[in-house]
Amino acid sequence: MNFDLLIIGSGVVGSALAIKTSQLGYKVAIIDSRETFPNSYRHLSVNQKSKAFLNGIDVWKKIENSAFPYEQIKVWDQEGTGFIEFNAKEANLPNLGFIVREGEIQKNLIEQFQKNNVENFWGEALLKIDYSLDEIVCNTSKQIHKTKMIIGCDGMNSKVRELSGIDFRSWSYNQTAIVTNFKTDINDSCIKQTFTSIGPLALLPIKEDESTMIWSIDDDTSYKFISMSDEEFTAEVKNKFSEQIGKLEMVSKRQHFPLHHLSAKTFANNGVFLVGDSAHHIHPLAGLGLNAGIGDVECLAELIKMNGLEKIKEITSSYNRKRIPINLGLAASMEAFKRGFSQKNIWIKLFRNTAFNLANKLSPLKKKFMELATEL
């Protein structure tokens, strides 16, 4: 079948790109190797910029009711005195962002495919990419598609990246993220993140009486925490938040995700584009991975709108020029945070605590942090 754009991977990033480019008037298809959408129970933070994008493609209004706004972020160190706080009021914003279930965002995007004339193929894995002068030919597990542009939104282990020979750097953070939900009696709109000796632990409000937890634990300890009973695990979490929380009752299964960094050496080449996790994958401690992916979507769609598909070379160079530095900067910040907080050296700890407390007082520096969190 012939399309203007063929998108591989219908996660949130690929689905959002499909709708946006189809609204620009292009003939768009999206394929996914899964038989159907997974309805992920993981909750993600969505910043103001991503919300505005979803609003622009007419999908936010469907998600809005299940999205929980947060107005504050408090980050502190378990073993020192470091403390930093971000507040929506300081930034003159109604809130800093929203916590939404990933499956809810994806479901509402997919439901808009038909209305937006996006052709959607489930259970089709990409197997081969061939290039001819004016088109790209893709063999999938079911058929052959011809397209002017192929876009890999197929996640961290991207087949598009592999088949197009795009090199990448990757390493393990040597941590595993354990994720679960708790009923609580906290009832505020604050994300609380504390750096424990084994890794960052965050509680994010998802309802008035429920929070989702993500604890990125060093691999030499993570198995112990994965195999604990629910009661033992809950007691560990409670202990880390001491007086800040009252009741905690685990209400979902614990899921765990090994954590890796990945950065493709180029994000676009020969009519092949990488968007979202296929291009960059970062530590979840600042909850920015999906937001960075939506930033890619917005940028690529804008370049297609400005240039048309005839100017693929211009789109390629502009996309690389705009998105690679932003994502490298983000990855470096996450690395610095993670390394800084895993330091056991007393002088580095002292410096870290002082730097954090200073950052909390110096508003220009705080403003920079806020921009990173809200404006990717």
Ligand SMILES: Cc1cc2nc3c(=O)[nH]c(=O)nc-3n(C[C@H](O)[C@H](O)[C@H](O)COP(=O)(O)OP(=O)(O)OC[C@H]3O[C@@H](n4cnc5c(N)ncnc54)[C@H](O)[C@@H]3O)c2cc1C
């Ligand atoms: C524990 C954890 C917490 C996180 N929290 C946050 C957060 O709060 N906020 C935030 O912004 N980000 C967060 N992230 C990051 C975020 O989840 C990812 O950045 C985002 O989901 C990536 O979306 P994607 O669509 O690029 O990739 P994916 O969601 O991985 O989607 C890829 C799709 O491609 C399909 N696919 C794969 N291979 C093929 C193939 N060969 N052929 C066809 N289809 C294929 C897959 O089936 C899948 O549907 C978190 C990550 C983790 C691990």
